[in-house]
Amino acid sequence: MEFLRPSDWDEALAAKAAHPDAMPIAGGTDVMVDLNFDRSRPTALLDLTRVTALTDWGTDGDLLRVGAGVTYRRLIDELAGRVPGLALASRTVGSPQIRNRATVGGNLGSASPAGDAHPALLAAGALVELASTRGTRRVPVTEFFVGPKRSVKTPDELIAAFLVPARPGVEQFAKVGTRNAMVIAVCSFALALDPQTRAVGTGIGSAGPTPLRATEAAEFLAAELPWETRGAVPAAVRARFGELVGAAARPIDDVRGSADYRRHALAVLARRTLAWAWTDLGGAA
Amino acid sequence: MRVTCVVNGETRQADDVWPGESLLYVLRERLGLPGAKNACEQGECGSCTVYLDGLPVCACLVAAGQADGRTITTVEGLAPGTGEEQLDRVQRAFLATGAVQCGFCTPGLIVAVHDLLARDPAPTDPDIREALAGNLCRCTGYEKIMEAVRLAATS
Ligand SMILES: Cc1cc2nc3c(=O)[nH]c(=O)nc-3n(C[C@H](O)[C@H](O)[C@H](O)COP(=O)(O)OP(=O)(O)OC[C@H]3O[C@@H](n4cnc5c(N)ncnc54)[C@H](O)[C@@H]3O)c2cc1C
Ligand code: FES
Ligand code: FES
Numbered sequence: 207m208e209f210l211r212p213s214d215w216d217e218a219l220a221a222k223a224a225h226p227d228a229m230p231i232a233g234g235t236d237v238m239v240d241l242n243f244d245r246s247r248p249t250a251l252l253d254l255t256r257v258t259a260l261t262d263w264g265t266d267g268d269l270l271r272v273g274a275g276v277t278y279r280r281l282i283d284e285l286a287g288r289v290p291g292l293a294l295a296s297r298t299v300g301s302p303q304i305r306n307r308a309t310v311g312g313n314l315g316s317a318s319p320a321g322d323a324h325p326a327l328l329a330a331g332a333l334v335e336l337a338s339t340r341g342t343r344r345v346p347v348t349e350f351f352v353g354p355k356r357s358v359k360t361p362d363e364l365i366a367a368f369l370v371p372a373r374p375g376v377e378q379f380a381k382v383g384t385r386n387a388m389v390i391a392v393c394s395f396a397l398a399l400d401p402q403t404r405a406v407g408t409g410i411g412s413a414g415p416t417p418l419r420a421t422e423a424a425e426f427l428a429a430e431l432p433w434e435t436r437g438a439v440p441a442a443v444r445a446r447f448g449e450l451v452g453a454a455a456r457p458i459d460d461v462r463g464s465a466d467y468r469r470h471a472l473a474v475l476a477r478r479t480l481a482w483a484w485t486d487l488g489g490a491a
Numbered sequence: 492m493r494v495t496c497v498v499n500g501e502t503r504q505a506d507d508v509w510p511g512e513s514l515l516y517v518l519r520e521r522l523g524l525p526g527a528k529n530a531c532e533q534g535e536c537g538s539c540t541v542y543l544d545g546l547p548v549c550a551c552l553v554a555a556g557q558a559d560g561r562t563i564t565t566v567e568g569l570a571p572g573t574g575e576e577q578l579d580r581v582q583r584a585f586l587a588t589g590a591v592q593c594g595f596c597t598p599g600l601i602v603a604v605h606d607l608l609a610r611d612p613a614p615t616d617p618d619i620r621e622a623l624a625g626n627l628c629r630c631t632g633y634e635k636i637m638e639a640v641r642l643a644a645t646s
Binding site for chain 2: 207208209211231233234235237238239241242243247250251253255279300301302303304306307386387388
Protein backbone atom coordinates (compact mmCIF):
# COMPACT_ATOMS: atom_id res chain seq x y z
CA MET A 207 0.00 0.00 0.00
CA GLU A 208 1.25 3.45 -0.90
CA PHE A 209 0.83 6.55 1.23
CA LEU A 210 0.39 9.67 -0.90
CA ARG A 211 0.76 12.98 0.89
CA PRO A 212 0.03 15.93 -1.36
CA SER A 213 0.96 19.24 0.22
CA ASP A 214 -1.54 21.37 -1.69
CA TRP A 215 -4.76 21.12 -3.65
CA ASP A 216 -3.20 20.91 -7.13
CA GLU A 217 -0.96 18.09 -5.97
CA ALA A 218 -3.97 16.34 -4.45
CA LEU A 219 -5.95 16.53 -7.69
CA ALA A 220 -2.94 15.36 -9.68
CA ALA A 221 -2.41 12.44 -7.29
CA LYS A 222 -6.08 11.43 -7.57
CA ALA A 223 -5.90 11.62 -11.37
CA ALA A 224 -2.75 9.47 -11.41
CA HIS A 225 -4.14 7.01 -8.82
CA PRO A 226 -7.94 6.88 -9.24
CA ASP A 227 -7.99 3.80 -6.96
CA ALA A 228 -6.35 5.66 -4.10
CA MET A 229 -8.57 6.05 -1.05
CA PRO A 230 -8.71 9.66 0.15
CA ILE A 231 -8.36 9.93 3.92
CA ALA A 232 -9.35 13.01 5.90
CA GLY A 233 -10.37 12.45 9.54
CA GLY A 234 -10.03 8.72 8.97
CA THR A 235 -13.03 7.93 11.17
CA ASP A 236 -14.62 5.81 8.44
CA VAL A 237 -11.50 4.81 6.50
CA MET A 238 -9.47 3.58 9.48
CA VAL A 239 -12.29 1.47 10.90
CA ASP A 240 -12.42 -0.39 7.59
CA LEU A 241 -8.64 -0.79 7.52
CA ASN A 242 -8.40 -1.92 11.15
CA PHE A 243 -11.04 -4.58 10.50
CA ASP A 244 -9.57 -5.68 7.19
CA ARG A 245 -12.72 -4.69 5.36
CA SER A 246 -10.78 -2.76 2.76
CA ARG A 247 -7.28 -2.87 1.33
CA PRO A 248 -6.92 0.12 -0.96
CA THR A 249 -3.81 0.21 -3.16
CA ALA A 250 -2.98 3.64 -1.75
CA LEU A 251 -4.11 6.12 0.87
CA LEU A 252 -4.32 9.75 -0.24
CA ASP A 253 -3.88 11.88 2.87
CA LEU A 254 -5.79 15.16 2.59
CA THR A 255 -4.92 16.54 6.03
CA ARG A 256 -1.99 18.59 4.75
CA VAL A 257 -4.05 20.36 2.10
CA THR A 258 -4.83 23.64 3.85
CA ALA A 259 -7.19 24.78 1.06
CA LEU A 260 -9.63 22.12 2.33
CA THR A 261 -9.82 23.58 5.82
CA ASP A 262 -10.76 27.15 4.81
CA TRP A 263 -14.20 28.68 4.80
CA GLY A 264 -15.47 32.04 3.59
CA THR A 265 -18.15 33.80 1.58
CA ASP A 266 -18.40 33.45 -2.17
CA GLY A 267 -20.94 36.03 -3.38
CA ASP A 268 -24.20 35.23 -1.61
CA LEU A 269 -22.99 31.76 -0.71
CA LEU A 270 -20.93 30.47 2.18
CA ARG A 271 -18.24 28.06 0.99
CA VAL A 272 -16.91 25.58 3.55
CA GLY A 273 -13.91 23.39 2.72
CA ALA A 274 -14.47 19.64 2.78
CA GLY A 275 -11.79 19.24 5.44
CA VAL A 276 -13.47 21.41 8.10
CA THR A 277 -14.12 19.20 11.13
CA TYR A 278 -17.37 18.98 13.08
CA ARG A 279 -15.53 20.55 16.00
CA ARG A 280 -14.73 23.63 13.94
CA LEU A 281 -18.23 23.79 12.46
CA ILE A 282 -19.62 23.92 15.97
CA ASP A 283 -17.02 26.41 17.27
CA GLU A 284 -16.73 28.70 14.26
CA LEU A 285 -19.83 28.33 12.10
CA ALA A 286 -22.81 27.64 14.37
CA GLY A 287 -24.43 30.98 13.41
CA ARG A 288 -23.84 30.49 9.70
CA VAL A 289 -24.87 26.84 9.31
CA PRO A 290 -27.18 26.44 12.30
CA GLY A 291 -28.83 23.17 11.24
CA LEU A 292 -25.55 21.54 10.30
CA ALA A 293 -23.99 22.70 13.57
CA LEU A 294 -26.85 21.07 15.50
CA ALA A 295 -26.32 17.87 13.53
CA SER A 296 -22.56 18.08 14.12
CA ARG A 297 -23.10 18.15 17.88
CA THR A 298 -24.72 14.71 17.65
CA VAL A 299 -21.84 13.10 15.74
CA GLY A 300 -19.90 10.47 17.65
CA SER A 301 -17.95 11.90 20.58
CA PRO A 302 -15.57 14.82 21.17
CA GLN A 303 -12.65 12.71 19.90
CA ILE A 304 -14.54 11.86 16.70
CA ARG A 305 -15.69 15.47 16.16
CA ASN A 306 -12.10 16.69 16.53
CA ARG A 307 -11.11 14.66 13.44
CA ALA A 308 -14.15 13.82 11.33
CA THR A 309 -15.12 16.09 8.45
CA VAL A 310 -18.21 16.89 6.42
CA GLY A 311 -16.23 16.00 3.29
CA GLY A 312 -15.71 12.53 4.77
CA ASN A 313 -19.41 12.22 5.56
CA LEU A 314 -20.21 13.10 1.92
CA GLY A 315 -17.42 10.79 0.72
CA SER A 316 -18.90 7.85 2.60
CA ALA A 317 -22.39 8.87 1.42
CA SER A 318 -24.03 6.70 4.06
CA PRO A 319 -27.82 7.12 4.21
CA ALA A 320 -27.29 7.62 7.97
CA GLY A 321 -24.70 10.41 7.68
CA ASP A 322 -25.83 13.19 9.99
CA ALA A 323 -24.60 16.08 7.87
CA HIS A 324 -26.75 15.06 4.92
CA PRO A 325 -30.27 15.96 6.13
CA ALA A 326 -29.02 19.39 7.24
CA LEU A 327 -27.30 19.97 3.88
CA LEU A 328 -30.46 18.87 2.04
CA ALA A 329 -32.68 21.19 4.08
CA ALA A 330 -30.31 24.11 3.53
CA GLY A 331 -30.25 23.54 -0.25
CA ALA A 332 -26.49 22.99 -0.30
CA LEU A 333 -24.24 22.49 -3.30
CA VAL A 334 -21.32 20.06 -3.28
CA GLU A 335 -18.20 21.23 -5.10
CA LEU A 336 -16.35 18.41 -6.86
CA ALA A 337 -13.00 18.88 -8.54
CA SER A 338 -10.53 16.98 -10.66
CA THR A 339 -7.70 17.90 -13.00
CA ARG A 340 -10.49 18.16 -15.62
CA GLY A 341 -12.20 21.00 -13.80
CA THR A 342 -14.65 21.91 -11.05
CA ARG A 343 -18.41 21.39 -10.86
CA ARG A 344 -21.05 22.25 -8.28
CA VAL A 345 -23.74 19.63 -7.81
CA PRO A 346 -26.93 20.25 -5.81
CA VAL A 347 -26.76 17.93 -2.81
CA THR A 348 -30.22 16.70 -3.86
CA GLU A 349 -28.51 15.10 -6.87
CA PHE A 350 -25.33 14.01 -5.10
CA PHE A 351 -26.51 10.72 -3.58
CA VAL A 352 -27.40 7.97 -6.01
CA GLY A 353 -27.66 4.89 -3.78
CA PRO A 354 -26.52 3.45 -0.46
CA LYS A 355 -22.93 4.71 -0.04
CA ARG A 356 -22.88 5.87 -3.66
CA SER A 357 -22.65 9.36 -5.08
CA VAL A 358 -22.12 11.08 -8.43
CA LYS A 359 -18.44 11.64 -7.59
CA THR A 360 -16.22 10.06 -10.27
CA PRO A 361 -13.03 8.11 -9.39
CA ASP A 362 -10.74 10.99 -10.36
CA GLU A 363 -12.69 13.58 -8.37
CA LEU A 364 -12.23 14.93 -4.87
CA ILE A 365 -14.78 16.81 -2.80
CA ALA A 366 -13.54 20.38 -2.46
CA ALA A 367 -16.28 22.06 -0.43
CA PHE A 368 -19.96 22.50 0.19
CA LEU A 369 -21.85 25.74 -0.31
CA VAL A 370 -24.97 27.06 1.39
CA PRO A 371 -26.77 30.42 1.31
CA ALA A 372 -24.67 32.94 3.25
CA ARG A 373 -27.76 34.23 5.08
CA PRO A 374 -29.47 31.17 6.47
CA GLY A 375 -33.07 31.10 7.59
CA VAL A 376 -34.07 29.26 10.73
CA GLU A 377 -32.81 25.68 10.88
CA GLN A 378 -33.42 22.73 13.18
CA PHE A 379 -32.24 19.14 13.37
CA ALA A 380 -33.28 16.13 15.46
CA LYS A 381 -32.07 12.56 15.58
CA VAL A 382 -33.38 9.38 17.19
CA GLY A 383 -30.90 6.96 18.73
CA THR A 384 -30.35 4.75 21.73
CA ARG A 385 -28.15 7.20 23.60
CA ASN A 386 -27.06 10.78 23.38
CA ALA A 387 -23.59 10.12 22.02
CA MET A 388 -21.96 7.67 19.65
CA VAL A 389 -25.07 6.55 17.79
CA ILE A 390 -25.82 5.93 14.19
CA ALA A 391 -29.21 7.55 13.67
CA VAL A 392 -32.27 5.31 13.72
CA CYS A 393 -33.69 8.21 11.75
CA SER A 394 -33.10 11.95 11.64
CA PHE A 395 -34.79 15.02 10.29
CA ALA A 396 -33.65 18.52 9.37
CA LEU A 397 -35.88 21.53 8.69
CA ALA A 398 -35.08 24.97 7.27
CA LEU A 399 -37.56 27.85 7.14
CA ASP A 400 -36.62 30.90 5.09
CA PRO A 401 -38.85 33.84 6.04
CA GLN A 402 -37.46 35.93 3.14
CA THR A 403 -38.46 33.58 0.36
CA ARG A 404 -41.11 31.75 2.42
CA ALA A 405 -39.48 28.49 1.40
CA VAL A 406 -39.26 25.30 3.44
CA GLY A 407 -36.34 22.87 3.20
CA THR A 408 -36.33 19.32 4.54
CA GLY A 409 -33.91 16.43 4.91
CA ILE A 410 -34.53 12.86 6.09
CA GLY A 411 -31.67 10.67 7.29
CA SER A 412 -31.38 6.92 7.85
CA ALA A 413 -34.80 6.11 6.43
CA GLY A 414 -34.14 5.23 2.81
CA PRO A 415 -31.41 4.04 0.45
CA THR A 416 -30.08 7.62 0.34
CA PRO A 417 -30.71 10.73 2.40
CA LEU A 418 -34.03 12.11 1.14
CA ARG A 419 -36.07 15.26 0.93
CA ALA A 420 -39.75 15.44 1.85
CA THR A 421 -40.75 17.59 -1.12
CA GLU A 422 -44.51 17.31 -0.80
CA ALA A 423 -44.36 18.01 2.93
CA ALA A 424 -42.18 21.07 2.32
CA GLU A 425 -44.51 22.49 -0.34
CA PHE A 426 -47.53 21.88 1.85
CA LEU A 427 -45.93 23.62 4.82
CA ALA A 428 -44.67 26.57 2.77
CA ALA A 429 -48.23 27.20 1.57
CA GLU A 430 -49.88 26.77 4.99
CA LEU A 431 -47.55 28.58 7.41
CA PRO A 432 -48.90 31.91 8.68
CA TRP A 433 -45.72 33.72 7.51
CA GLU A 434 -47.39 37.16 7.67
CA THR A 435 -48.98 37.05 11.11
CA ARG A 436 -46.50 34.62 12.71
CA GLY A 437 -49.55 33.23 14.48
CA ALA A 438 -49.65 29.71 15.91
CA VAL A 439 -49.35 26.90 13.37
CA PRO A 440 -52.74 25.14 13.35
CA ALA A 441 -52.66 21.64 14.88
CA ALA A 442 -54.04 20.15 11.66
CA VAL A 443 -51.17 21.67 9.68
CA ARG A 444 -48.59 20.33 12.11
CA ALA A 445 -50.14 16.87 12.01
CA ARG A 446 -50.40 16.80 8.20
CA PHE A 447 -46.80 17.98 7.86
CA GLY A 448 -45.65 15.12 10.11
CA GLU A 449 -47.69 12.61 8.11
CA LEU A 450 -46.25 13.81 4.82
CA VAL A 451 -42.68 13.64 6.15
CA GLY A 452 -43.28 10.06 7.37
CA ALA A 453 -44.75 9.19 3.96
CA ALA A 454 -41.71 10.61 2.14
CA ALA A 455 -39.37 8.17 3.87
CA ARG A 456 -38.48 4.86 2.24
CA PRO A 457 -37.29 2.97 5.32
CA ILE A 458 -36.51 -0.71 5.80
CA ASP A 459 -36.64 -2.94 8.87
CA ASP A 460 -33.15 -3.41 10.27
CA VAL A 461 -31.33 -3.93 13.57
CA ARG A 462 -31.72 -0.28 14.51
CA GLY A 463 -35.47 -0.06 14.00
CA SER A 464 -38.45 -1.15 11.96
CA ALA A 465 -39.73 0.73 8.94
CA ASP A 466 -42.99 1.50 10.76
CA TYR A 467 -41.16 2.88 13.75
CA ARG A 468 -39.02 5.08 11.54
CA ARG A 469 -42.07 6.55 9.75
CA HIS A 470 -43.74 7.20 13.08
CA ALA A 471 -40.61 8.74 14.63
CA LEU A 472 -40.05 10.97 11.58
CA ALA A 473 -43.58 12.36 11.91
CA VAL A 474 -42.81 13.19 15.54
CA LEU A 475 -39.43 14.76 14.68
CA ALA A 476 -41.05 16.79 11.90
CA ARG A 477 -43.67 18.24 14.27
CA ARG A 478 -41.06 18.95 16.94
CA THR A 479 -38.53 20.63 14.70
CA LEU A 480 -41.39 22.69 13.22
CA ALA A 481 -42.42 23.88 16.67
CA TRP A 482 -38.81 24.81 17.56
CA ALA A 483 -38.16 26.55 14.24
CA TRP A 484 -41.42 28.50 14.37
CA THR A 485 -40.56 29.71 17.88
CA ASP A 486 -37.07 30.67 16.64
CA LEU A 487 -38.77 32.80 13.99
CA GLY A 488 -40.78 34.57 16.67
CA GLY A 489 -43.93 32.69 15.77
CA ALA A 490 -46.62 31.88 18.33
CA ALA A 491 -46.38 28.48 20.00
CA MET B 492 7.64 4.10 5.32
CA ARG B 493 9.35 6.26 7.92
CA VAL B 494 7.26 8.29 10.38
CA THR B 495 8.84 11.06 12.44
CA CYS B 496 6.91 12.96 15.06
CA VAL B 497 7.33 14.72 18.36
CA VAL B 498 5.98 12.48 21.11
CA ASN B 499 5.84 13.78 24.66
CA GLY B 500 8.34 16.48 23.79
CA GLU B 501 10.90 14.23 22.09
CA THR B 502 11.44 13.71 18.38
CA ARG B 503 10.79 10.05 17.67
CA GLN B 504 11.19 8.04 14.51
CA ALA B 505 9.62 4.76 13.43
CA ASP B 506 10.85 2.81 10.40
CA ASP B 507 9.21 0.18 8.21
CA VAL B 508 5.77 1.48 9.11
CA TRP B 509 2.99 -0.07 7.04
CA PRO B 510 0.95 2.85 5.58
CA GLY B 511 -2.35 1.33 6.70
CA GLU B 512 -1.40 1.00 10.35
CA SER B 513 -2.68 3.34 13.02
CA LEU B 514 -0.92 5.88 15.18
CA LEU B 515 -1.98 3.71 18.11
CA TYR B 516 0.01 0.78 16.72
CA VAL B 517 3.03 3.01 16.14
CA LEU B 518 2.92 4.34 19.70
CA ARG B 519 2.41 0.98 21.38
CA GLU B 520 4.33 -1.45 19.20
CA ARG B 521 7.06 0.68 17.65
CA LEU B 522 7.77 3.43 20.16
CA GLY B 523 7.23 1.45 23.35
CA LEU B 524 4.49 3.67 24.74
CA PRO B 525 1.78 1.28 25.95
CA GLY B 526 -0.19 3.92 27.87
CA ALA B 527 -2.83 4.46 25.20
CA LYS B 528 -4.83 1.23 25.09
CA ASN B 529 -6.21 -0.75 22.20
CA ALA B 530 -9.70 -1.99 23.00
CA CYS B 531 -12.00 -1.56 20.02
CA GLU B 532 -10.01 -0.11 17.09
CA GLN B 533 -13.17 1.59 15.89
CA GLY B 534 -13.34 4.87 17.76
CA GLU B 535 -16.06 3.71 20.13
CA CYS B 536 -14.28 3.37 23.46
CA GLY B 537 -11.78 6.22 23.75
CA SER B 538 -9.17 4.10 25.56
CA CYS B 539 -6.63 5.10 22.86
CA THR B 540 -7.19 8.85 23.34
CA VAL B 541 -4.06 10.97 22.83
CA TYR B 542 -3.46 14.62 21.99
CA LEU B 543 -2.64 15.20 18.32
CA ASP B 544 -1.52 18.79 17.76
CA GLY B 545 -3.30 19.70 20.98
CA LEU B 546 -6.65 18.01 20.29
CA PRO B 547 -7.77 14.73 21.87
CA VAL B 548 -8.34 12.10 19.19
CA CYS B 549 -8.68 8.34 18.93
CA ALA B 550 -5.17 7.17 18.01
CA CYS B 551 -6.70 4.03 16.49
CA LEU B 552 -8.31 6.17 13.76
CA VAL B 553 -5.25 8.22 12.78
CA ALA B 554 -3.24 6.67 9.95
CA ALA B 555 0.44 6.47 10.89
CA GLY B 556 1.49 8.68 8.00
CA GLN B 557 -0.99 11.36 9.04
CA ALA B 558 0.98 11.74 12.28
CA ASP B 559 4.25 12.42 10.43
CA GLY B 560 5.58 15.83 11.44
CA ARG B 561 2.86 16.27 14.09
CA THR B 562 3.04 16.64 17.85
CA ILE B 563 1.60 13.95 20.07
CA THR B 564 1.11 13.80 23.81
CA THR B 565 0.15 10.50 25.41
CA VAL B 566 -0.86 9.79 28.99
CA GLU B 567 2.83 9.10 29.70
CA GLY B 568 3.61 12.69 28.72
CA LEU B 569 1.23 14.35 31.18
CA ALA B 570 3.42 13.75 34.24
CA PRO B 571 6.62 15.77 34.29
CA GLY B 572 8.49 12.90 35.98
CA THR B 573 8.08 9.56 37.69
CA GLY B 574 6.79 9.08 41.21
CA GLU B 575 3.36 9.81 42.59
CA GLU B 576 4.09 13.40 43.60
CA GLN B 577 5.08 14.17 40.00
CA LEU B 578 1.76 13.03 38.54
CA ASP B 579 -0.61 15.45 36.88
CA ARG B 580 -3.53 16.57 39.06
CA VAL B 581 -5.94 14.47 36.96
CA GLN B 582 -3.85 11.36 37.52
CA ARG B 583 -3.64 12.08 41.26
CA ALA B 584 -7.39 12.60 41.46
CA PHE B 585 -8.08 9.23 39.79
CA LEU B 586 -5.82 7.58 42.37
CA ALA B 587 -7.30 9.46 45.32
CA THR B 588 -10.91 8.65 44.45
CA GLY B 589 -10.33 5.05 43.39
CA ALA B 590 -11.62 5.80 39.89
CA VAL B 591 -9.56 2.89 38.57
CA GLN B 592 -10.70 -0.72 38.53
CA CYS B 593 -9.05 -2.81 35.81
CA GLY B 594 -7.51 0.42 34.55
CA PHE B 595 -7.97 -0.24 30.87
CA CYS B 596 -10.07 2.86 30.21
CA THR B 597 -8.02 5.05 32.55
CA PRO B 598 -5.30 6.44 30.24
CA GLY B 599 -7.88 7.58 27.68
CA LEU B 600 -10.08 9.09 30.36
CA ILE B 601 -7.14 10.93 31.89
CA VAL B 602 -6.29 12.56 28.57
CA ALA B 603 -9.95 13.45 27.94
CA VAL B 604 -10.33 14.94 31.43
CA HIS B 605 -7.02 16.80 31.10
CA ASP B 606 -8.37 18.40 27.93
CA LEU B 607 -11.75 19.19 29.50
CA LEU B 608 -10.17 20.99 32.46
CA ALA B 609 -7.82 22.92 30.19
CA ARG B 610 -10.85 24.28 28.33
CA ASP B 611 -13.23 24.57 31.26
CA PRO B 612 -11.73 24.80 34.76
CA ALA B 613 -15.08 24.37 36.52
CA PRO B 614 -17.27 22.03 34.48
CA THR B 615 -20.80 21.14 35.61
CA ASP B 616 -21.76 17.46 35.85
CA PRO B 617 -23.58 17.54 32.49
CA ASP B 618 -20.49 19.15 30.94
CA ILE B 619 -18.31 16.37 32.36
CA ARG B 620 -20.63 13.68 31.02
CA GLU B 621 -20.72 15.33 27.61
CA ALA B 622 -16.92 15.68 27.48
CA LEU B 623 -16.46 12.02 28.43
CA ALA B 624 -19.16 10.64 26.12
CA GLY B 625 -16.48 9.06 23.95
CA ASN B 626 -14.82 7.10 26.78
CA LEU B 627 -16.30 3.80 27.88
CA CYS B 628 -15.47 2.10 31.18
CA ARG B 629 -16.19 -1.59 30.87
CA CYS B 630 -15.99 -1.90 34.67
CA THR B 631 -18.70 0.80 34.78
CA GLY B 632 -17.01 2.84 37.50
CA TYR B 633 -18.60 6.04 36.27
CA GLU B 634 -19.55 7.52 39.65
CA LYS B 635 -15.95 7.34 40.88
CA ILE B 636 -14.79 8.79 37.58
CA MET B 637 -17.16 11.74 38.05
CA GLU B 638 -15.77 12.19 41.56
CA ALA B 639 -12.24 12.16 40.20
CA VAL B 640 -13.04 14.90 37.70
CA ARG B 641 -14.69 17.07 40.36
CA LEU B 642 -11.67 16.58 42.63
CA ALA B 643 -9.17 17.33 39.86
CA ALA B 644 -11.06 20.52 39.00
CA THR B 645 -10.69 21.81 42.55
CA SER B 646 -7.09 20.70 43.12
C1 LIG C 1 -17.12 6.00 16.86
C2 LIG C 1 -17.71 6.64 15.63
C3 LIG C 1 -18.90 7.35 15.74
C4 LIG C 1 -19.46 7.93 14.61
N1 LIG C 1 -20.63 8.62 14.75
C5 LIG C 1 -21.18 9.20 13.66
C6 LIG C 1 -22.40 9.93 13.80
O1 LIG C 1 -22.94 10.09 14.90
N2 LIG C 1 -22.92 10.49 12.67
C7 LIG C 1 -22.33 10.35 11.45
O2 LIG C 1 -22.85 10.88 10.47
N3 LIG C 1 -21.19 9.65 11.31
C8 LIG C 1 -20.61 9.09 12.38
N4 LIG C 1 -19.45 8.36 12.22
C9 LIG C 1 -18.89 8.18 10.89
C10 LIG C 1 -17.83 9.22 10.49
O3 LIG C 1 -17.27 9.85 11.63
C11 LIG C 1 -18.39 10.28 9.57
O4 LIG C 1 -18.88 9.70 8.39
C12 LIG C 1 -17.37 11.37 9.22
O5 LIG C 1 -18.02 12.48 8.68
C13 LIG C 1 -16.29 10.88 8.27
O6 LIG C 1 -15.37 11.94 8.10
P1 LIG C 1 -13.79 11.66 8.04
O7 LIG C 1 -13.14 12.97 7.73
O8 LIG C 1 -13.33 10.96 9.25
O9 LIG C 1 -13.75 10.70 6.78
P2 LIG C 1 -12.68 9.57 6.28
O10 LIG C 1 -12.81 8.38 7.12
O11 LIG C 1 -11.34 10.23 6.20
O12 LIG C 1 -13.25 9.39 4.85
C14 LIG C 1 -14.57 8.86 4.64
C15 LIG C 1 -14.81 8.62 3.15
O13 LIG C 1 -14.81 9.84 2.44
C16 LIG C 1 -13.77 9.87 1.49
N5 LIG C 1 -13.27 11.25 1.52
C17 LIG C 1 -12.90 11.98 2.63
N6 LIG C 1 -12.62 13.24 2.28
C18 LIG C 1 -12.78 13.32 0.92
C19 LIG C 1 -12.63 14.38 -0.04
N7 LIG C 1 -12.26 15.62 0.31
N8 LIG C 1 -12.89 14.09 -1.32
C20 LIG C 1 -13.29 12.84 -1.70
N9 LIG C 1 -13.45 11.82 -0.85
C21 LIG C 1 -13.20 12.06 0.46
C22 LIG C 1 -12.80 8.80 1.91
O14 LIG C 1 -12.08 8.29 0.82
C23 LIG C 1 -13.75 7.78 2.49
O15 LIG C 1 -14.36 7.03 1.46
C24 LIG C 1 -18.84 7.79 13.35
C25 LIG C 1 -17.64 7.09 13.25
C26 LIG C 1 -17.07 6.53 14.38
C27 LIG C 1 -15.77 5.79 14.26
S1 FES D 1 -9.30 1.61 20.69
FE1 FES D 1 -9.51 3.56 19.77
S2 FES D 1 -11.47 4.15 20.43
FE2 FES D 1 -11.36 2.12 21.16
S1 FES E 1 -11.65 0.53 35.00
FE1 FES E 1 -11.96 -1.23 33.81
S2 FES E 1 -12.64 -0.39 31.95
FE2 FES E 1 -12.71 1.29 33.25
